[in-house]
Amino acid sequence: MNLVIIEGIGKLETVQKYLGNGYKVFATGGHVRDLPKKRLAVDVNKDFAPTYIVMDDKKNTVDSLKKAAKSADKVLLATDPDREGEAISWHVATLLDIPDDAPVRIEFNEISKHAVQNALKNPRAIDKDLVDAQQARRVLDRLVGYKVSPVLCKKIQSNLSAGRVQSVTLRLVVDREREIQAFVPEEYWNFFALLKPQNGGDVKAALVSYKGEKIKLTNEDQVNKVKADLSGASYTVSNVKKSVTRSHPSAPFITSTMQQEAMNKLGMSLKQTSAAAQTLYEGVELPGEGKVALITYIRTDSTRVSPQAISAAREYIGEKYGDKYVPEKPNYYASKKGAQDAHEAIRPIALERTPESVKAHISKYNYMLYDLIYKRFLASQMSDATYNSVSVDITAADYGFRLSGRTPLFDGYTRVYAAVERTTDKDGVEEVKTLPDMKEGDALEFVKFDCEQKFTKPPARYTEASLVKAMEEKGIGRPATYTPTVSLLFSRKYISRDGRAVMPTDLGFKVNDMLVRYFPDIMDVGFTARMETRLDDIEDGGVRWQSVVESFYDGFEDKIKAAKADDYTLKAPDEETDYVCDKCGANMVVKTGRFGKFLACPNYPKCKNTKNLDENGNIAETAEPETSDVVCDKCGANMVVKTGRFGKFLACPNYPKCKNIVNIENPADKKEEENLPPCPKCGKPLKKITTRRSVFYGCSGYPDCDFAVSAKPTGEKCPECGALLVEKSGKNGAYYKCSDKNCKYKRNVENN
Numbered sequence: 001m002n003l004v005i006i007e008g009i010g011k012l013e014t015v016q017k018y019l020g021n022g023y024k025v026f027a028t029g030g031h032v033r034d035l036p037k038k039r040l041a042v043d044v045n046k047d048f049a050p051t052y053i054v055m056d057d058k059k060n061t062v063d064s065l066k067k068a069a070k071s072a073d074k075v076l077l078a079t080d081p082d083r084e085g086e087a088i089s090w091h092v093a094t095l096l097d098i099p100d101d102a103p104v105r106i107e108f109n110e111i112s113k114h115a116v117q118n119a120l121k122n123p124r125a126i127d128k129d130l131v132d133a134q135q136a137r138r139v140l141d142r143l144v145g146y147k148v149s150p151v152l153c154k155k156i157q158s159n160l161s162a163g164r165v166q167s168v169t170l171r172l173v174v175d176r177e178r179e180i181q182a183f184v185p186e187e188y189w190n191f192f193a194l195l196k197p198q199n200g201g202d203v204k205a206a207l208v209s210y211k212g213e214k215i216k217l218t219n220e221d222q223v224n225k226v227k228a229d230l231s232g233a234s235y236t237v238s239n240v241k242k243s244v245t246r247s248h249p250s251a252p253f254i255t256s257t258m259q260q261e262a263m264n265k266l267g268m269s270l271k272q273t274s275a276a277a278q279t280l281y282e283g284v285e286l287p288g289e290g291k292v293a294l295i296t297y298i299r300t301d302s303t304r305v306s307p308q309a310i311s312a313a314r315e316y317i318g319e320k321y322g323d324k325y326v327p328e329k330p331n332y333y334a335s336k337k338g339a340q341d342a343h344e345a346i347r348p349i350a351l352e353r354t355p356e357s358v359k360a361h362i363s364k365y366n367y368m369l370y371d372l373i374y375k376r377f378l379a380s381q382m383s384d385a386t387y388n389s390v391s392v393d394i395t396a397a398d399y400g401f402r403l404s405g406r407t408p409l410f411d412g413y414t415r416v417y418a419a420v421e422r423t424t425d426k427d428g429v430e431e432v433k434t435l436p437d438m439k440e441g442d443a444l445e446f447v448k449f450d451c452e453q454k455f456t457k458p459p460a461r462y463t464e465a466s467l468v469k470a471m472e473e474k475g476i477g478r479p480a481t482y483t484p485t486v487s488l489l490f491s492r493k494y495i496s497r498d499g500r501a502v503m504p505t506d507l508g509f510k511v512n513d514m515l516v517r518y519f520p521d522i523m524d525v526g527f528t529a530r531m532e533t534r535l536d537d538i539e540d541g542g543v544r545w546q547s548v549v550e551s552f553y554d555g556f557e558d559k560i561k562a563a564k565a566d567d568y569t570l571k572a573p574d575e576e577t578d579y580v581c582d583k584c585g586a587n588m589v590v591k592t593g594r595f596g597k598f599l600a601c602p603n604y605p606k607c608k609n610t611k612n613l614d615e616n617g618n619i620a621e622t623a624e625p626e627t628s629d630v631v632c633d634k635c636g637a638n639m640v641v642k643t644g645r646f647g648k649f650l651a652c653p654n655y656p657k658c659k660n661i662v663n664i665e666n667p668a669d670k671k672e673e674e675n676l677p678p679c680p681k682c683g684k685p686l687k688k689i690t691t692r693r694s695v696f697y698g699c700s701g702y703p704d705c706d707f708a709v710s711a712k713p714t715g716e717k718c719p720e721c722g723a724l725l726v727e728k729s730g731k732n733g734a735y736y737k738c739s740d741k742n743c744k745y746k747r748n749v750e751n752n
Contacts, residue, residue, distance in 0.1 A: 003072035004106075005065070005092055007079045009706050011111055014283035014291040015078070018116040026068055028079070029706060032058045033091040035138065040146050042139050048549045050139055052091065062095060064704060069096050074104075076123060081107040081343060082299055082480060083137070083539065086130035093126060101125045110349050111283060111293035133538040136545035140164055140531070140552060147556070148519060151563045156510050156570050157592060161492060165477045167515050168528045169485050170494050172470055174504045174512040176462055183458035189217040190454060191226060193401055194447040195235055195394070200436025202447055205235075205392075209400035223451050230396055235444040238400075239393040245406070246384040249413035251303040251333035252345035252377045255479035256472040258298075258369075261376070263465035263500075266368050270464045274483045276369040276742055277346075284362050285722060293349060294358070294370055299479040300343040301472075303333040305380075309347060313381040316351045321415065327383045336472070347377040363721050363743040379417035386410045390435050394444065405435035461501035475529030510570045518563035574602065579619065583609045625653075634660045677715030680724050681707045709739045720745045 002023050006015055009027040016025045033052040035041040041051040054062050069075050077092060079085035089105055098104055103123040108115040144164045152160035191207035207226070209215055217223050253261070262273040277298040283291035310330045318326045333345075348370070355371035362370070385408070392403040462470065468482045477485055489495045494508035504512070516523045531552065537543045574589035579599055581588050584607040588599040599611040599619065612620040625640035630650055632639050635658040639650040650662040676686040676697065684701040689708075698708040711726035714736060718725055723740035738745040 001072055002074040002076065003068055004076045004078050005089075007085065007088060008278075008282055010278065011282035011291075011293070014111045014293050015116060017290055018111070018113045019120075024068070024072070026065060027706075028061060028065065028088060028092065029058070031055065031084075031088055031091065032062055032065070032095070035142055040142065042142055044143075044553065047546045048139055048553070050135065050142075054095070060702065065092070066096065076120070077105050077126070078107065078119065080299075081109060081297060083130050083134040084480060086127055087134040087138075090126050090128075090131045100128070109343050110296040111281070112349050129539050129541045132545040133535050136538055136548050137535055139545075139549050143549075143553065143556070144522060147560050148515070148522070151518065151560065152511055152514060154564065155514055155568065156507075157572075160507075160511060162511070162515060162522075163485075163488070164522065164531070165481060165485050165528065166488055167512075167523060168476055168525055169467070169471060170489055170504070170508055170512050171516070171523050171525070172467065172474075172476075173462055173489075173495050173502055174509060176459060177504050177509075180458040180461065185455040185457070187218055188454050188456065189220070189223050190452040191217055191223060192450040192452075193230075193235065193394075193396070194450055195401075195444040196447055197436045197438055197444055198442060203403055203432075203435065203444075204450065205394050205401035205403050207399060208402045211398045212400070215399075220453070226399065227449055230399060230449075233396040233399075233446075235394055235396045235401070235446055237392060237438050237440055237442040237444065238395040239391075240438055240440055241391040241393075243389050244409060245387045245389045247387070247412070247414070248384050249331065249379045249382055249417070250376065252305060252347050252380045253373055254301050254303060254335075254345055255299055256301070256468050256482060258346055258373065259468050259482065260465040261372060262369055263463060266372065268365060268369070270468065270483045270486055272365055272742070273369060276363075276365045279366055279742065280370055280373075284358065284366065286358060286361050292353075294353065295349060295373055296345075296347050297343050298346055300346060301479050302335045302343055303345045304335065305345055305347060305377075309344070310381060312351060313378060317378065317382055321382075324410075325382050325412065325415070327381075331381055333380070345377070346373055348374045351378065361721075363740060365742040375417045379413040382413035382416060383410070385412035385414045392435065392438055403435060404431045405433065406431045407433055461498070461503055463500045463502060467502055474525050475532050476525065478532065514570060517568070519559060576602075579611070581607060581609050583607055625651075627653075630662065632658060632660050634658055677713055679705060679707050680717075681705050686713060711737070711739075713739070718743060718745050 004015065004019060004023055004025050006012065006025060006027050007030055009029055012025050012027045016023070019025065032054060034055050035050055036053050041053075043049045043051070075096060075098065077089035079088045079092075085107070086105075092098075093100075093102070093104065103125055105126050106119040106123050108119040141164050144162060144167075148162035148167075149160060152162055193205050193207070194202050195205055196202050207215060207217075217226065251257075258277065259270055259273050262268040263270070268276070277295070280294045281296070281298045283293045286292045314326050314330065351374075355367060355374050358370070359367050387406045388409050390403075390405045394401040394403065460466075464486055467486060471477050471482055471485070489508075490497075493505055494511055495502050496505050497503075512523075521527050531548075534543070534548045534551075538545045538548060574591060576587050576589050577599065579588045580586070581601045581603075584601060584603055586601055586603050586607070588609075588611065589602050590597055590613075591600045592598075597613050597617070599613060601607040601609040614620045625642055627638050627640050628650060630639045631637070632652045632654075635652060635654055637652055637654050637658070639660075639662065640653050641648055641664075642651045648664050650664060652658040652660040673685070673687050676688075678684065679686055679699040679701065682699060682701050682705040684699055684705065686697050686707075687700050689696055689698050696708055696710050697713055699705040709724060709726050711728050714725045714727055716725045716736070717723065718738040718740065721738060721740055721743040723738050723743060725736045725745075726739050728735055728737050735746055735748050
């Protein structure tokens with residue numbers, strides 16, 4: 001039996017189907033080794049050597065992986081085809097003692113039978129340049145996070161973080177907001193003359209010039225002067241220009257354009273788009289076929305398409321729409337400067353599998369995104385749309401007016417994918433759909449003036465989509481980092497939403513200003529973009545990753561020391577209260593910690609007295625702990641009952657000398673588990689799991705099965721998508737909801 005190791009559990013079934021007999025697929029669930037969380041783990045004195053450990057939540061996974069590899073005839077590494085995927089393969093190979101030059105790495109850009117089978121025929125050694133590029137990024141991000149974050153915590157408030165890409169992205173949002181705040185509107189006027197041709201209805205001509213030069217009216221006095229100059233003037237057609245204009249289809253999607261278009265056309269957030277795209281890439285359940293992948297790899301900055309896909313698209317277009325919709329030569333699109341071009345553009349795997357053919361079997365958002373990707377790709381290989389365009393210049397006294405019109409001649413690619421309709425010509429003159437027939441020398445009858453007072457508007461706030469576009473254009477981050485970066489800024493409460501718009505919070509302003517003050521390089525957009533280029537250089541080979549990190553680190557420690565040494569702070573002053581410290585007599589102050597506000601003695605660290613506050617701001621009373629009959633198995637003392645964030649537990653009274661604790665089994669939880677349905681993936685019992693951060697329900701067969709849901713499972717399947725239904729409670733009582741985040745099915749329990 002050959003073992004094939006992938007990342008995502010979601011595509012395990014799809015890949016397994018195409019491998020066939022003789023192969024077993026194992027999913028790591030992402031990275032299995034990383035830098036430890038609680039220390040720097042980068043030796044700055046020894047060439048920035050990183051120390052990797054098996055992640056706490058992946059220890060069982062690694063044990064199972066080693067066991068599976070030991071009994072396998074051959075091990076193949078089929079992690080995602082990007083830097084992160086290459087690094088995961090390298091970590092796995094290291095854990096399994098696979099030699100560096102062993103041909104065990106296979107990759108595929110799409111999960112189809114042809115792609116998977118072809119990958120099996122072309123194994124290669126792990127690409128160390130790709131791995132080193134990822135290592136450099138990881139070490140850089142760790143240095144910034146661990147060295148800079150404490151500065152923010154000291155000078156603003158606790159539990160703040162900085163990030164190499166995250167912080168620069170925050171600066172984009174803050175700079176835009178300040179640009180809006182500083183904006184001073186300027187007055188301007190649109191000036192039109194309503195005219196009547198010799199045949200046809202009235203037309204609205206825009207004032208564009210005075211004595212052959214462009215004119216801009218900025219106040220009412222100027223408007224009145226133009227009216228006076230034109231009093232009694234004759235209006236004559238001075239030039240008529242007719243042409244056929246073309247509109248070329250847009251390139252197939254890359255990661256950023258997919259995210260932008262999904263928000264602008266479908267109203268989908270970055271998270272919704274990323275989740276739907278991941279599902280479409282990994283595979284959806286189709287009747288009689290099992291899991292089927294619908295699109296190619298979703299993290300790409302390349303508009304390149306394989307010759308086979310182009311040929312298939314041209315053939316499909318000709319058969320479905322006719323030869324006139326197939327351009328004489330295939331359409332090719334240039335990727336932006338600096339693109340890694342490691343993968344194809346995002347496209348459907350098989351054009352025969354239309355969006356309508358799968359609509360009944362996938363969730364609403366998955367369908368909407370697939371429909372968008374499908375049509376965008378198909379349109380990209382279709383003929384141009386053409387238009388009859390007319391531009392009419394009109395002269396009156398020393399002033400020039402303009403009329404523009406455009407009517408469709410051939411719909412071309414717009415038959416499949418609607419283009420953004422142009423409303424103005426190159427000079428900003430509004431285009432109308434039809435114009436009366438006019439020729440040079442025609443006299444036009446003046447009807448009236450139509451003038452509009454306007455004021456310039458500030459630049460628009462970013463949306464999630466336009467923020468991603470800005471990141472891409474400025475070279476900040478890469479396709480795999482756009483969504484995580486923006487999501488992190490929201491979770492840190494550095495930015496917030498105002499409708500679709502994104503704006504910085506007060507905390508976001510403070511964090512940005514503090515970082516700009518002390519670390520101008522890190523917060524410089526150009527510097528960050530150049531660093532991304534250096535990472536690309538490592539990937540291309542010939543550049544040591546340690547050299548790139550060293551060039552960044554040079555002088556970095558001095559900046560950290562300088563930032564910590566001065567007295568500048570944005571911290572809010574402590575609020576003094578009337579509560580007297582019962583240990584030293586000082587008036588206690590209100591502070592904010594991880595779990596909210598509390599009272600602390602101002603004489604810290606000499607006096608470390610603190611008091612919890614209740615929701616009303618009063619000191620929370622603490623009862624003496626109850627002594628139990630359970631004897632501590634480490635020191636022999638009778639353990640006491642205490643209450644923590646997750647309920648009651650037993651603790652040794654001799655803390656901190658003895659730190660032994662014992663969980664108290666909750667009878668209600670045990671009874672609840674007896675009534676849970678079996679795991680829908682493997683049939684083993686489900687169990688209730690309580691962690692420091694959440695409560696969820698997972699498979700008892702973990703890590704072989706990683707099924708988990710955040711609410712109590714009912715055992716019933718969703719009638720719309722087939723996923724498991726879970727029970728939740730809201731303001732209107734209990735209800736059932738689909739566990740698939742992309743499915744919106746929901747019903748009240750009483751309607752069961």
